[in-house]
Amino acid sequence: IVGFPGETEEDFRRTLATCHAAGFMRIHVFPFSPRRGTPASGYVTQVAANEKKERCLRLAELEQQLARRYYQELVGKFLSVLVEARPASRPGFVLGTACRYVPVELPGTRNDVGELVEVQAERPLELGVSAVRRELSACRR
Numbered sequence: 231i232v233g234f235p236g237e238t239e240e241d242f243r244r245t246l247a248t249c250h251a252a253g254f255m256r257i258h259v260f261p262f263s264p265r266r267g268t269p270a271s272g273y274v275t276q277v278a279a280n281e282k283k284e285r286c287l288r289l290a291e292l293e294q295q296l297a298r299r300y301y302q303e304l305v306g307k308f309l310s311v312l313v314e315a316r317p318a319s320r321p322g323f324v325l326g327t328a329c330r331y332v333p334v335e336l337p338g339t340r341n342d343v344g345e346l347v348e349v350q351a352e353r354p355l356e357l358g359v360s361a362v363r364r365e366l367s368a369c370r371r
Contacts, residue, residue: 231260231261231262232245232259232260232261232262232282232285232286232289233261233262233277233281233282233285233286234262234270234277235262235264235270235273235274235275235276235277236273236275237262237277242285242288245289246288246289246292249289249292249293249296250292250296253296253299253300254293254296255296255297255300255331255332256293256297256331257289257290257292257293257296259286259289259290259293260286261279261282261283261285261286262277262282264276297357298354300332301332301354301355301358301359302354304328304330304332304351304354304359305351305352305353305354305359306350306351307350307351308348308349308350308351308364309328309329309330309332309334309348309349309350309351309359309361310328310329310346310347310348310349311326311327311328311329311334311336311346311347311348311349311361312326312327312344312345312346313325313326313336313338313342313343313344313345313346313347314326314327314343315343316338316339316340316343317335320335322337322338322339323335323336323337323338324336324337324338324339324340324342324343326347328349328359332358332359333355333357333358333359334349334351334358334359334360334361335355335358335359335360335361336349336360336361336362336363337362337363338363347363347364348363348364349361349362349363349364350362350364
């Protein structure tokens with residue numbers, strides 16, 4: 231919650247620092263909105279709407295930076311991916327979610343949907359990573 235009554239700029243900077251230190255990949259950001267009948271709606275130290283909006287944008291920007299950093303750190307790592315859909319933008323590729331809750335784009339077909347596949351993260355994308363399928367050794371087949 232951004233802009234809870236009484237939140238100072240210093241409080242908000244500490245929130246940013248904490249999120250950065252924790253390395254969150256995702257942050258659910260929303261501004262405080264007073265609800266009639268709740269104690270917080272009557273607090274005199276309400277944060278101005280424009281300030282809440284600006285803080286939400288700053289926190290969302292930090293989230294994007296942290297996500298990109300996380301995706302970059304996955305490059306070269308092996309991941310298990312549940313194939314979930316086929317994106318229209320890249321023929322011959324499917325989308326899935328990795329064991330680390332990261333969107334992954336990998337070569338595949340509609341027949342792969344519902345399968346758990348092993349991949350190696352190859353490069354970061356705006357919203358996840360691109361990966362190549364990992365060939366299983368003969369003893370694991």
